[in-house]
Amino acid sequence: xxxxxxxxxxxxxxxxxxxxLDPILYDNTPVSHIHVSSIHFGIDNNEEPYIHLNNxxxxxxxxxxxxxxxxxxxxxxxxxxxxxxxxxxxxxSLFSNFDMYYDLLYNFLKNKPFISGIDLDxxxxxxxxxxxxxxxxxxxxxxxxxxxxxxxxxxxxxxxIPGMGEFCYKDLLNSPEGSYIxxxxxxxxxxxxxxxxxxxxxxxxxPNQIIMGMLxxxxxxxxxxxxxxxxxxxxxxxxxxxxxxxxxxxxxxxKDINSIINNK
Numbered sequence: 001x002x003x004x005x006x007x008x009x010x011x012x013x014x015x016x017x018x019x020x021l022d023p024i025l026y027d028n029t030p031v032s033h034i035h036v037s038s039i040h041f042g043i044d045n046n047e048e049p050y051i052h053l054n055n056x057x058x059x060x061x062x063x064x065x066x067x068x069x070x071x072x073x074x075x076x077x078x079x080x081x082x083x084x085x086x087x088x089x090x091x092x093s094l095f096s097n098f099d100m101y102y103d104l105l106y107n108f109l110k111n112k113p114f115i116s117g118i119d120l121d122x123x124x125x126x127x128x129x130x131x132x133x134x135x136x137x138x139x140x141x142x143x144x145x146x147x148x149x150x151x152x153x154x155x156x157x158x159x160x161i162p163g164m165g166e167f168c169y170k171d172l173l174n175s176p177e178g179s180y181i182x183x184x185x186x187x188x189x190x191x192x193x194x195x196x197x198x199x200x201x202x203x204x205x206x207p208n209q210i211i212m213g214m215l216x217x218x219x220x221x222x223x224x225x226x227x228x229x230x231x232x233x234x235x236x237x238x239x240x241x242x243x244x245x246x247x248x249x250x251x252x253x254x255k256d257i258n259s260i261i262n263n264k
Contacts (some may be wrong), residue, residue, distance in 0.1 A: 001239030002261045003183065003211055004030050004254060006146040007083070008055065009037035010244040011066045019244045021069045023251040025076050030258040032237070034073055035185075037083040037120050041093040041101040049097070051104040054088075058108055067112065074114035081147060082109070090167075091122060095130045096255075102134070106141060109159055117147025119185065122165035131167070132177040151185040157210070158199035170204065185211045186237050192218055194226040207234040214238070216245045217252075221260065228261050238259065 011019055024031050040052045056062055074080050076239070084090055084105075094101045109115055118138060120131065135148055156163030160170045172178045184205070188196050192214050201207055212227065214220050220238075228235055240246055240258050246253035258264045 001032070002233075002235055003032040003239075004261070005033040005035060005185065005239035005256050006031060006209060006246070006250065006254075007035045007037050007242040008070075008244075009238065009242050013089060018065045018069065021073050021243070023249070024254055025069075025073055025078075027076070028032060029078065029254070030262065030264070031073075031254055032077050033079040033147075033239075034070065034243070035081045035083045035239075036070060037242070038090070038114075038121065039082060039084045039088040039105070040090040041104065049100055049104060051101070051108055059111075071114050073124055074116075079117060080115045081117040081149060081229060082112075082115050082120050083121050083151075085121040085123060087123055089124045090123055091126045091130070094134075095127070098130070100134070102137060109142065112165075117149065117182070119149045119151060121151040121185075122163075124165065126165040126167065128165075128167040128171060130170065131165070132175060135177040135180055146178065147182050148180050149185055149186060150182050151164065151213070154186050154188045154191065154196050154200065157184065157186055157205060158196065158203055160203065161196055173205075179250055183211050183236055184209050185213050187213050189213070189215050189218065192220050193223045195232065196201075197227050197231070201231075207231045208236045210236045211239050212237070214240050216240055216242060217247045221256075224257075224260050235261065 013019060044050050044052055053063065072081055138146055138148060152163045152169050156169050160168050162168055197212060200210055238261060243250050
């Protein structure tokens with residue numbers, strides 16, 4: 001099954017109107033996953049550790065309408081994935097006191113049982129052994145079916161070179177912990193093309209592992225059709241960063257992607 005994935009980080013318009021997921025929450029929606037972004041850790045002004053979704057506690061009333069629309073998405077059989085890290089970092093804090101911060105993450109995931117996985121978007125220097133430790137803890141606490149994903153740059157997959165996390169993704173994927181990674185959200189922002197996908201597959205990755213990721217508004221149609229025509233049912237799928245400004249709108253973007261990758 002090819003995945004159609006949306007990242008969801010911008011939750012409100014400038015006039016504080018909720019950017020609801022309702023337009024894509026119809027019966028038999030082709031959307032497979034929503035990645036809620038993004039979790040960070042730190043110490044507040046009272047020297048207390050915190051877990052934040054963007055810049056607020058994920059338990060804050062600000063997020064009540066957000067969790068409601070996300071839980072509704074889960075009821076439509078969309079997998080809800082919690083992204084950790086991204087451009088704002090998060091891993092240096094997490095691993096500075098792993099037991100303390102992991103406990104905050106664990107409690108939050110237990111509080112939101114409709115979340116079915118985590119996305120390790122590592123965009124800062126990170127020890128690979130620490131990433132493996134985090135994966136082992138997640139699997140131990142939430143089970144082998146818990147969805148674990150990661151989101152490297154395309155260049156980190158087409159070549160066996162250190163990526164933004166300064167480790168080689170092939171080393172992670174070939175480790176025992178790497179076997180739990182369900183799919184890889186490839187940031188193909190600089191070169192969304194068949195040649196990029198080919199180079200990743202030629203480097204030893206399976207086509208069904210790789211989700212080709214675009215920025216909203218990025219041209220994708222002709223190259224995506226080439227990928228689908230070549231790899232057919234072995235192609236992993238597509239994601240976009242991010243939901244609120246998918247072009248021309250989220251529902252039409254989903255419809256167009258579905259028509260290309262699933263011939264619908």
